[in-house]
Amino acid sequence: MLASLRRCPTSLPRAFAAGRVAARSTAFVNLTTRTSTRPSLPHRAFHSAPRLSQVQAAAAAQPNVQTQRITKFEDLATHGLVHPNIIRAVTEDMKLETMTEVQSATINQALRGDDVIAQARTGTGKTLGFLLPTLQAILNKNPELENHSVARGNTYGRNNQLNVRGIIISPTRELAEQIAVEAKKVVYHTGIKVQTAVGGMGKPQSLRRIHMQGCHLLVATPGRLIDLLTDPSANIAAPNLDVFCLDEADRLLETGFYEDILEIKKNLPPQSQKDRQTLMFSATIPKTVKTMVRSLLKPDFHFVQTIRADEAPTHMRVPQKVVEASSYKNVILSLVELIQREVQNSTPERPFKAMIFMNTTKQVPLFADVLSNLQMMTTSSPEFKRLHVGQIQSGMDQRQRTRAADDFRHCKTGILVSSDVTARGMDFPNVTHVIQFGTPRSRDDYVHRIGRTGRAGKEGQAWLLIPQFDSNEALDKLGEFPIKLDTSLKTPTEDLRNPSPETSELLTIVSNAFKQVDLWVKKDAYRIMVTSNVQGKRPATKQKVVNEVNDAAMAVMGLHELPGFSQRAITAGGLGSLNGITAETPRQGFGSSDGARGGFGSGESRGGFGSGGSRGGFGSGESRGGFGSGGFRGGFGSSDRSRSGGGFGSRGGFGSSDRSGSGGGFGSRGGFGSSDRRGGFGSGARRGFN
Incomplete structure (x- = not known):
């Protein structure tokens, strides 16, 4: 899977004998961990580098040499591996008894102080897998924090230099907040203070809270953490850092993020002066992870793989359907028809709870407002009126985003319209549907969005709604997935110039809902609908995109005239030669x-x-x-x-x-279901999804 890692052991059998790899089939805990010494590998074992895929394969075949498997959280306290006050919070307060596979496979190695990179399916409890070892490491160095009654004011000196012992980095604000909430539950019976540092919230207020309360575990997004570490007036440092954890490591390798991680590392004490443990967790391990592994983890790191080679990941198990609409107007109507139908078909035992992903921030408030307006119409069903409708997008401040996430997390039936800020790592229970409006930007975006449903053994389904002009792009990006063409909806292929009475009624209702949306919200959404959909397309397809979006803007969205574009947008999008595009x-x-x-x-x-x-x-x-x-x-x-x-x-x-x-x-x-068309999700002799 991965290219070679220079500092990994060259001799795989020797590496396994030293106990450096944990696999799915060997998720056992050595009960003599605290008294045993860590085996060492000779220097020559690191001259060349094996692939992590080879490590995974060899580890899976390694026989079980350990004697007892810990699967209960309470056993971690019984055997002296994790402090009872932490386990008390997990078992009594959070009502958790049995570990998931990724937890039992990683906690032992991490408790030994080993660097760990772990891959596990989304929704399998990775957060506790890195929280328990991190918090125990803090208690090992600060035993006075074992009890809840510890004086918070004694956690830092007169110069307010905080005793930050652990740092967890998350790529998104939402995920960072979710991790912090989980961590605060786990430390409830101890004196450990957990703080967050994320964008979208006032920096002075965050600093005041950190300095007033103290901080032992800091959960942060990369940008805000750099801001704190490099700002002398913030007075935040981590000279005693024991654990450095990266969640959603694959996302942290994306453009801009990896440079941030290196910048953060520069502002932490060198490992030659202060030894620390590094933990990396991710649902996917792309090839680029080798770069981060080489620069952050020690040579004798552990690779934990809890996904069997024959085990279908979430994005392959969840039923996936694609709806190809004749035009952009039809896509909009198809979204409403699908929601109405699925709400009507829901049951008290399995209420409708959906996440609708938009490709751009500007589209989120538009469709959230439309759905809210539809609820207020007399024609809406009682089930539709009871839906909680919320939105999350980067234009909202962090308090709004946190409140929206909490509301959706706790509602029984509802819809969350979102950009990709919620696509990774977020735990929203009982999501029955993931609906994607338009082709996602990348294969990974598609995978992580689908991961919001079908979690923890629950059932779910995924829908992709696209216009014909997106057919080839969707197939090129998503051709490997088990996506089936769905023709059960009425509106996707209907001629809206001569609609049936039912479709005509739906068109009127949806148009009225759009009319009540703020004009500037509609104008901003219109512009981004054009510019995002023309990207990477040929001139003839670009003109088709403009024609269809313009038609939808006037006939459905209720714009009386088409908004103009800035000269910068016209130049960047190659819109200058297209009909229907005007300058501001x-x-x-x-x-x-x-x-x-x-x-x-x-x-x-x-x-x-x-x-x-x-x-x-x-x-x-x-x-x-x-x-x-x-x-x-x-x-x-x-x-x-x-x-x-x-x-x-x-x-x-x-x-x-x-x-x-x-x-x-x-x-x-053009593309997912006719007989001789090229490149669709349809049937016949052409390639694609049946």
């Missing part, structure tokens, strides 16, 4: 910079003295009034939009909005 109208008035919207404009102009993205002034028509800035929408403007308006309207006054919640002021707010 120059802004009038006193605004400054490229994004300024100034003056006492009319029509679509945005008045006032705003700068950057601000929208100020005494505009009229579709303008936004007031002296707002950034996302603020203020003032005395007027509007013919049903949800907008200046002054004291739904988006008026001096309020702010990230377009996910209420406004400000005093208001409220």
